[in-house]
Amino acid sequence: MPYFDHNATTPLRPAAREAWLEAADRFWHNPSSLYPEAGAARQRLEDEREALADLLGADDPEDLVFTSGATEANNAVFAHYSRPGQLATCALSAIEHPSVIGPAQRDFAGGAISPIPVDAGGQIEVGELQRSLRTAPTTLVSLMAANNETGALQPCGEAFAAARAAGAVTHCDASQWFGKLPAAGVAALGADITVGSGHKFGAPRGVGFALLAGAGRDLRLQTGGPQEARRRAGTEDLPAIAAMVAALAEAESQLADMRAQAPLRDAFEEQFASTLPGAGAVLPRGRDRLPNTSAVLVPRGKNLRWLTRLGRLGFAVSTGSACSSGAENGSHVLAAMGLSADAIKRSLRISSGANTSAADWDGLLGALRCVAADFPG
Numbered sequence: 001m002p003y004f005d006h007n008a009t010t011p012l013r014p015a016a017r018e019a020w021l022e023a024a025d026r027f028w029h030n031p032s033s034l035y036p037e038a039g040a041a042r043q044r045l046e047d048e049r050e051a052l053a054d055l056l057g058a059d060d061p062e063d064l065v066f067t068s069g070a071t072e073a074n075n076a077v078f079a080h081y082s083r084p085g086q087l088a089t090c091a092l093s094a095i096e097h098p099s100v101i102g103p104a105q106r107d108f109a110g111g112a113i114s115p116i117p118v119d120a121g122g123q124i125e126v127g128e129l130q131r132s133l134r135t136a137p138t139t140l141v142s143l144m145a146a147n148n149e150t151g152a153l154q155p156c157g158e159a160f161a162a163a164r165a166a167g168a169v170t171h172c173d174a175s176q177w178f179g180k181l182p183a184a185g186v187a188a189l190g191a192d193i194t195v196g197s198g199h200k201f202g203a204p205r206g207v208g209f210a211l212l213a214g215a216g217r218d219l220r221l222q223t224g225g226p227q228e229a230r231r232r233a234g235t236e237d238l239p240a241i242a243a244m245v246a247a248l249a250e251a252e253s254q255l256a257d258m259r260a261q262a263p264l265r266d267a268f269e270e271q272f273a274s275t276l277p278g279a280g281a282v283l284p285r286g287r288d289r290l291p292n293t294s295a296v297l298v299p300r301g302k303n304l305r306w307l308t309r310l311g312r313l314g315f316a317v318s319t320g321s322a323c324s325s326g327a328e329n330g331s332h333v334l335a336a337m338g339l340s341a342d343a344i345k346r347s348l349r350i351s352s353g354a355n356t357s358a359a360d361w362d363g364l365l366g367a368l369r370c371v372a373a374d375f376p377g
C-alpha cells in the first residue's frame with residue numbers, strides 16, 4: 001500500500017531491526033547491575049550515546065538523555081519549569097503538538113501562557129514573541145522545529161535568540177525534523193532542550209531522546225533510580241536505543257532521497273490544484289517546509305470520507321495529526337493559520353518517505369481524482 005503518512009509514524013528500518021535484535025540478544029542485562037555482562041551492556045549504552053551525539057553534532061554525549069519518546073520529554077519540560085508555587089509564564093506557538101499544548105495548559109494554568117500567533121504560511125511571528133517577552137517575564141519558550149501537519153519550518157534561531165536574551169529557557173520539539181533534514185541542523189537552532197522521537201525516522205515506537213544544553217542541563221525528567229545521570233529514572237531500553245541510533249544513521253545517509261521528495265511533492269500539488277477545481281495546497285509554493293509534507297484541501301466533502309475512500313484504493317493519508325485525529329473541532333494548526341471551519345473539514349495531510357516513488361505520487365493523484373468522482377460538485 002503506498003504509504004503517505006510518514007509524519008504519523010514510519011516503518012522499521014532494516015538497520016534498526018538488526019541493531020534491535022542484536023542488542024536484545026547480546027546486551028539484555030541491566031546496564032546498572034555490577035557483573036561483567038551488565039558492564040558490557042553499560043558500555044554499549046554509552047557507545048550509543050556517543051554515536052548519537054556525533055550524529056547530532058553535540059559536543060558532549062553526557063548532554064543526551066534517552067527517553068520513551070517526544071510526549072514524555074515534552075511533558076517533563078513543562079512539569080519541570082512550571083516550578084510549583086512560583087510565578088511562571090511560558091510562551092508557545094499556536095501550532096504546537098498536543099503533547100506540548102496539553103502539558104502547558106496543565107502546568108501553566110491560570111492564564112500564564114502566551115500564545116504566539118502564526119502567519120498564513122504557518123510560521124510563528126517572531127515580532128509577536130518579542131512583544132510578549134517584553135510584556136511578561138517568561139520562564140520558558142517552546143517552539144517546534146517543523147510543524148507535523150503542514151511541514152512549515154519555524155524561525156527557531158531568531159526566536160530562541162530573543163528568548164535567551166530575555167532570560168527564558170528554550171525548548172524545541174524537533175520530532176518532525178529528524179530523518180527529513182540534517183540532524184546536526186538542530187544544534188544550530190540553539191535550543192536549551194531539543195526533543196526527538198525515534199519512530200518518526202525508522203526506529204521502533206517508544207524510544208526517543210532529549211538533547212540538553214545551557215540552562216536545559218537542569219532538566220529532570222523522571223525521579224526514582226539513578227539512571228541517565230539521575231535525570232531520567234527507569235531501566236534504559238538498550239535494544240530500542242541501539243535501533244534508534246542505527247535508524248538515524250541510516251536516515252542521514254538517505255537525506256538526498258528525502259530532499260528529492262520536494263520536487264515530486266510540488267509537482268503533485270500543482271497537478272492536484274489544476275485538475276480538480278476547488279482543490280489546492282494549503283501552503284504556497286516556495287514556502288520553507290519539510291520536503292515530504294503536503295497539506296491539501298479537497299474540493300468538496302469531508303476529509304474523513306476522502307481518507308476512507310483513499311484507504312480502500314490502497315493509499316494511506318491522514319486528516320492531520322494522528323494524535324488529534326479524534327478531535328472534534330478539526331486542526332488547531334490550520335485554524336491558527338486563518339483557515340475557515342469549512343476549509344479545515346476538507347483538509348488532508350500527505351507525508352511521503354525517502355523511498356516514495358514518482359509512480360506512488362502519480363498513483364495518489366489518480367486515486368484523488370477517482371474519489372472526487374464520488375463527490376459530485
Ligand code: PLP
Nearest residue numbers: 069070071097099148173175197
Ligand atoms: N511532537 C510532534 C511534533 C509530533 O509530530 C509527535 C508525533 O505525532 C509527537 C510530538 C509525539 O511523539 P511520540 O509519539 O514520540 O510521543
